[in-house]
Amino acid sequence: MAANPQDDLVNVEVDGKAVKARRGAMIIHVTDQHGAYVPRFCYHDKLPIAANCRMCLVEVEKAPKPLPACATPIAEGMKIFTKSKAAIGAQKATMEFLLINHPLDCPICDQGGECELQDLALGYGRDITRFSERKRVVKDKNLGPLVSTDMTRCIHCTRCVRFGQEIAGIPELGTTGRGENMEIGTWIERSVDHELSGNIIDLCPVGALNSKPFRYQGRSWEMTQVPFLSPHDGIGSNLFGHVLRGKLKRVVPRANDDINETWIADRDRFSYEGLYAEDRLLKPMLREAGAWREASWEEALAAAARGLRAAGSATGTLVHPSCTLEEMHLAARLTRGLGSSNIDHRLRTRDFRDAAADPRQPGLGIPLSMVESLAGVLVVGSNLRAELPLLAHRLRKAAVRAKAKISFLDSSEREYRFPVAMQIARSPADWAHELAGILAAVREIAGVEPGVAYASLLRGITATAQQRAAAAALCTGSARAVWLGAMALRHPAAVDLRALAGEIARLSGATLGFLTEGANASGAWLAGVVPHRAAGGIPAQGLGLRDMFETAQRSYLLVGAIEPSADIADAALAARALRSAACVVAVTPYVTDELKEIAHVLLPTASFAETSGSYINLEGRSQSQTGVSKPPGEARPGWKVLRVLGNQLELDGFDYQSSEDVRDELQQIVDANAGAAVPTALVTHHVPAIAAVAGAAELDLGALDVPMYAIDAVLRRSPALQQTAIAAAARRSGGVG
Numbered sequence: 094m095a096a097n098p099q100d101d102l103v104n105v106e107v108d109g110k111a112v113k114a115r116r117g118a119m120i121i122h123v124t125d126q127h128g129a130y131v132p133r134f135c136y137h138d139k140l141p142i143a144a145n146c147r148m149c150l151v152e153v154e155k156a157p158k159p160l161p162a163c164a165t166p167i168a169e170g171m172k173i174f175t176k177s178k179a180a181i182g183a184q185k186a187t188m189e190f191l192l193i194n195h196p197l198d199c200p201i202c203d204q205g206g207e208c209e210l211q212d213l214a215l216g217y218g219r220d221i222t223r224f225s226e227r228k229r230v231v232k233d234k235n236l237g238p239l240v241s242t243d244m245t246r247c248i249h250c251t252r253c254v255r256f257g258q259e260i261a262g263i264p265e266l267g268t269t270g271r272g273e274n275m276e277i278g279t280w281i282e283r284s285v286d287h288e289l290s291g292n293i294i295d296l297c298p299v300g301a302l303n304s305k306p307f308r309y310q311g312r313s314w315e316m317t318q319v320p321f322l323s324p325h326d327g328i329g330s331n332l333f334g335h336v337l338r339g340k341l342k343r344v345v346p347r348a349n350d351d352i353n354e355t356w357i358a359d360r361d362r363f364s365y366e367g368l369y370a371e372d373r374l375l376k377p378m379l380r381e382a383g384a385w386r387e388a389s390w391e392e393a394l395a396a397a398a399r400g401l402r403a404a405g406s407a408t409g410t411l412v413h414p415s416c417t418l419e420e421m422h423l424a425a426r427l428t429r430g431l432g433s434s435n436i437d438h439r440l441r442t443r444d445f446r447d448a449a450a451d452p453r454q455p456g457l458g459i460p461l462s463m464v465e466s467l468a469g470v471l472v473v474g475s476n477l478r479a480e481l482p483l484l485a486h487r488l489r490k491a492a493v494r495a496k497a498k499i500s501f502l503d504s505s506e507r508e509y510r511f512p513v514a515m516q517i518a519r520s521p522a523d524w525a526h527e528l529a530g531i532l533a534a535v536r537e538i539a540g541v542e543p544g545v546a547y548a549s550l551l552r553g554i555t556a557t558a559q560q561r562a563a564a565a566a567l568c569t570g571s572a573r574a575v576w577l578g579a580m581a582l583r584h585p586a587a588v589d590l591r592a593l594a595g596e597i598a599r600l601s602g603a604t605l606g607f608l609t610e611g612a613n614a615s616g617a618w619l620a621g622v623v624p625h626r627a628a629g630g631i632p633a634q635g636l637g638l639r640d641m642f643e644t645a646q647r648s649y650l651l652v653g654a655i656e657p658s659a660d661i662a663d664a665a666l667a668a669r670a671l672r673s674a675a676c677v678v679a680v681t682p683y684v685t686d687e688l689k690e691i692a693h694v695l696l697p698t699a700s701f702a703e704t705s706g707s708y709i710n711l712e713g714r715s716q717s718q719t720g721v722s723k724p725p726g727e728a729r730p731g732w733k734v735l736r737v738l739g740n741q742l743e744l745d746g747f748d749y750q751s752s753e754d755v756r757d758e759l760q761q762i763v764d765a766n767a768g769a770a771v772p773t774a775l776v777t778h779h780v781p782a783i784a785a786v787a788g789a790a791e792l793d794l795g796a797l798d799v800p801m802y803a804i805d806a807v808l809r810r811s812p813a814l815q816q817t818a819i820a821a822a823a824r825r826s827g828g829v830g
Contacts, residue, residue, distance in 0.1 A: 106172040120162035120173055121149055129175045132184055132213050134191075134298045135250040136163040139355055141259050146191070146250050148213070150183035151175050159183040181217075188217040194229045194273070195299075196245050203241075204300030206313035210248065231276055237284030238816035239291055239363060241308050247277055247301040253293040260356070261287045262489055262510030277301075286818040288482045288801065291362040295345060295355075304343060306366055306813045311337045320347055321718040322708050323361040324415045324612045324701035325805060328461070328483045329710030330357050334365070334702060339723035341365045341702050351462050352710070358482040359817075360801065360808055365702065367810030368722075374684040374697035375726025385689060390727065394734075397694045398741035400676025404648030406432035409641035412622045413653025413660070414438045414611025415805060416731065417706025418715075419755040421613065421620040423735035423747075424652045425628060430744040434624050434635025435646060438617040440655065441579075441610065441662045441799070444587035445637045448625045455607035456615045457484075457711040459574065465490045468570020469601075470499045471531070471563060473594055474524060475578020475608055476507060479801035484608070484711075485509070498566035502527055504580070504798065514566035517559050521797055525586055528593035530556045532600070534564035541600045564601075573603035579610045580797040583662065608711070610804065612701075616709035619763050628759060629766035639663065642670040651679040651692070652731065654700075654806035658687055680734055683806055696738075697728040700807065704730035705752040717756065796827075 102113045107129050114123040119142070124131050135146035144164035151162045154172035159179060167173075174180055192214065199205045231244040251268065254277065258264045265285045268275055279285070285293070293302050316335040323330035331347035344365050346357040377393030378385050388396075401408055410428040412421055421438070428436045439445075457464075464487040477485040489511040491497035500515040501507070502524060507516070519527055534556035536543055543551065556564070567573055575598040581590050598605040609615065621628035624635030636644060642663070649671055661667045671677055671691040679692040682700045689695075698704075703724040707717040720730070732752050739747030749755050800823035802814045814820060 103167060103169045103171075105167050105170070108173070108175055114167055117166050120151060120153075120160070120165045120167060123167055124151075124162060124173065124175055129173075131162045131175050132217060133163060134209060134213075134248060135252065137252055137255075137296060139260065140252060140255045140296075143251050143255060146248065147187045148184060148191070148217075150180065150187060152177045152179040152183075185217045185219070188214060189219060189223070191248050192218060192222065193224045194245070195248070196228065196243075198246075198300075202243070202246070202300035203303040203308060204297075208300060209298035229273060234278050235282070235284070236279070236302075237286065237290075237305075237818065238813045239305055239359060240285060240294060241303045241305040243301055243303070244277065246299045248299055249275055249277070250298055251277070252296040252298070253277065253302060256293055256296055257285075257287070260292070260486065261289050262493075263287050265290070266293070284818055288359055288478055288819065289356060289486065291359045292346070292356050294362075304362075306363060307343045311335075311342050316342060319719065319721045321702060321721045322612070322716055323353075323357065324708075325358070325360050325364060325808065326481050326483075326612060327456070327609055327614060327711035328353060328481060329612070329708055329714060329716055330361050330483060331716075332357060332361060334721035336722050341368060341722040351460070352714070353483050356483060356486065360482075360811075360814060363813045364807050364811050366812055366814075367807035368682075368700050368702060369725070370683065370810035372683050372685055372810075373725055373728075374682060374695055375728065377697060377727065378684065378695040380689070380693045390729075390737075393694055393696060394737055394741050397676075397678040397696065397738060400648050400678060400693060401431060401650065401738075402742055404431070404646065404676060407647040408433045408435065408650065409636065409646040409648075410436040410650040410652065411440065411638070411655055411661075412436065412438045412617065413655050413805070414440065414609070414614045414617055415701065416613060416617075416653040417701075417704065417752070418613060418616040418620055418708065418759065419706050419732040419752045420652060420735060421617050421622045422628060422755055422759045423732055423739065424650065425621040426746070427735055427739050427742070427744065428650065429621075429627065429633075430739065430742065434627070434633045435637075435641045436622055436624060436635065437638040437641070438611070438614065438622040439638055440660050441583045442587065442638065443583060443585045443662050444589075445639060446588040447592070448637075450591075451618075451623070451625075452607070453630050454615050454618050454709075454713060455609050456713050457576075457608070458604040458606040460712050461487060461710075463572070464488060464574075466495060467491050467497050467572045467574050468495070469567040469573040469603070470497060471502070471567045471575045471594075471597065471603070472499070473502045473528065473575070473577050473590060474521070474581025474584060474797070475501070475503070475576065476580065476798055476801075477501075477578065477608075478507070478509065479798075480579050480610070481608060481711075498569040500563035500566045502531075502563070515559055515562040517563060521580070521584055524581070524584065525589045525593060527560065528590060528597065529554050530560035531564050531567075532593055532597050534561045535568065535597055535600045537561075538564055538568050539600050539602075543596055543600060547596050567597070567601050567603060571602075573598075573601055574606055575601070575603045576606045576608055578608045579799070582607065582609065583797050606711075610799075612710075613708045615711060615713060616707070616715075619709065620759060629762040631766055639666070642666045645670045645673050647674060648676040648678070649674050651677065651681065652735070653680070654682050655679070656683075656685060656687060656806055657691070659803065659809065660805075680731060682728065683810075696734050697724075697726060698731040698734055699724040699728050703728070704732070706730075706732065707752075707756050717753075 133149040149162040150159035152174040330353040331349040335343040492511040498514040627633045702721040
């Protein structure tokens with residue numbers, strides 16, 4: 094017999110109003126739901142309860158003294174008073190104690206104007222203190238280049254401590270001492286290095302923890318708050334940009350429980366510094382007779398149009414996977430308008446075989462919110478915490494709270510800060526052989542036979558103990574997933590890995606997901622930024638990244654902040670082809686010595702924060718933003734530059750008035766071709782040759798693992814991020830940043 098939902102409800106009174114609430118809920122949950130505000134400092138929706146600030150004391154009938162609302166569960170018939178004389182008196186007394194040692198330095202505090210202590214002191218504080226003794230002073234801690242400290246302001250709410258322990262999974266901060274001598278710190282002198290560490294800035298209710306790059310840069314009431322989106326990975330984190338006189342000064346999270354909850358990665362928070370690097374391209378530039386000079390927009394666009402028109406179908410276009418959907422659509426339209434389908438966004442991809450099996454829109458395959466309910470997961474070729482920090486956070490919740498069994502096939506064992514069922518660390522050359530062993534083990538456990546081609550492939554392969562453990566972990570529960578990470582997708586035998594992972598997913602009943610890099614890789618496929626598919630998945634025929642370099646084109650169009658030496662898999666091959674081209678047009682926010690060597694026309698564009706546009710994240714969710722700050726110099730939004738370039742080339746249909754017009758046109762094309770014969774899930778026509786992959790020394794494995802703060806041009810230019818321990822470790826190991 095089904096349980097009656099009413100049996101889980103109890104009757105309580107809140108300030109004389111009868112309400113029903115879930116049995117076991119804390120008083121603060123009930124008061125919040127019914128509009129009875131209770132002040133608080135230590136309580137936070139996403140953190141475990143500590144009840145150590147005592148600011149949320151309320152009166153409960155028959156209780157001998159006020160009770161903390163955050164830690165007191167409701168009971169049948171309970172009468173709660175949040176505005177009674179006893180409740181207000183307790184709250185005012187708590188505030189008086191909190192202010193005893195506080196320095197009261199609001200005029201110079203970065204938190205001024207948005208400080209929870211400041212706000213509540215106005216309502217619950219006294220105008221004159223009764224405390225005349227000397228205040229304590231606490232030495233500031235050096236937590237690294239991202240977080241500044243003023244520990245004398247700390248009120249010991251322990252939000253930062255609980256974040257490290259419960260959310261990040263690494264207790265970098267803790268408490269030492271008792272009573273007045275208690276301090277928040279790192280025990281020994283060290284920095285806070287977790288990739289989500291900046292969230293303690295938002296959690297701090299006072300000015301004890303602040304953004305070090307933002308320190309003394311502006312006041313909250315001087316700035317305008319504008320919503321926008323993260324451009325660094327496929328999660329699509331929701332952000333707020335704080336703008337002062339047209340310049341982006343600070344980035345904070347925008348709550349969205351379906352995507353990033355209330356957290357953001359450090360690279361989303363601090364990358365904005367890279368927008369104002371010294372090498373920003375401020376004016377159009379032309380190269381004539383080997384020398385560069387500044388030019389007007391009209392002159393530069395005319396030169397770009399001449400070069401592209403002369404090349405015609407011998408044009409190759411590269412688009413950065415973090416460009417907006419509108420920029421991608423216009424770049425694809427412009428390229429195909431020239432008679433070419435040589436276009437690609439897969440800049441670090443090495444294996445382009447079996448294109449017919451490419452999914453319509455590579456992505457996670459499930460909503461982000463469902464990750465926490467997965468029971469078994471196999472992650473192949475992914476440094477997950479570096480590639481997708483917030484996906485790693487959700488996976489940690491699945492492992493810690495739902496006891497999910499998670500396995501990794503990687504090049505080395507990594508610290509994931511959550512229980513891992515199995516980590517198989519092998520050379521990338523052996524990944525296909527390892528996947529074949531896992532496939533054999535899944536066949537035994539699931540009792541399902543693979544396809545005929547795979548059956549012959551697995552003949553003679555015996556699963557090892559590690560492979561059986563990974564297969565058993567994947568086959569746990571009913572919600573399962575197999576993910577191919579960025580390193581697997583960059584692998585020289587990526588198609589072999591994809592085929593094996595697809596068969597493992599089929600036999601185990603798991604969802605196959607692709608952890609593509611860039612903020613808009615999913616959108617790039619829909620916009621036709623691949624050679625074999627036009628917008629909406631319409632079949633096309635052209636040259637992909639490697640082919641358009643091996644078969645050198647007369648002209649190239651680079652869209653987005655593309656730096657060949659750092660962003661393209663075979664940088665040497667790319668450099669040779671680009672240097673030999675008659676015309677290279679770079680639509681870019683930055684100008685570097687490398688670009689000056691290969692390009693002929695440089696067109697300055699707005700960065701991710703300076704343009705309107707749309708992104709499609711890994712779960713297939715489309716999100717749009719407006720421009721946050723003003724582009725510097727004469728830079729213009731990329732979609733406007735491409736629109737005018739299309740007009741210069743006299744192509745039809747380039748008369749858009751807004752980025753929304755471009756987005757809506759693409760949406761109509763996608764909707765019209767929704768039933769096109771393109772795989773929505775993996776249907777492979779390729780069967781890997783395991784013997785040719787296992788231990789093959791001839792595979793050019795290269796640097797598959799791109800450092801976290803080197804994945805795009807903006808991050809590479811952020812001083813604060815490049816000073817972190819993570820970036821320093823990457824440089825020591827041979828990475829860029």
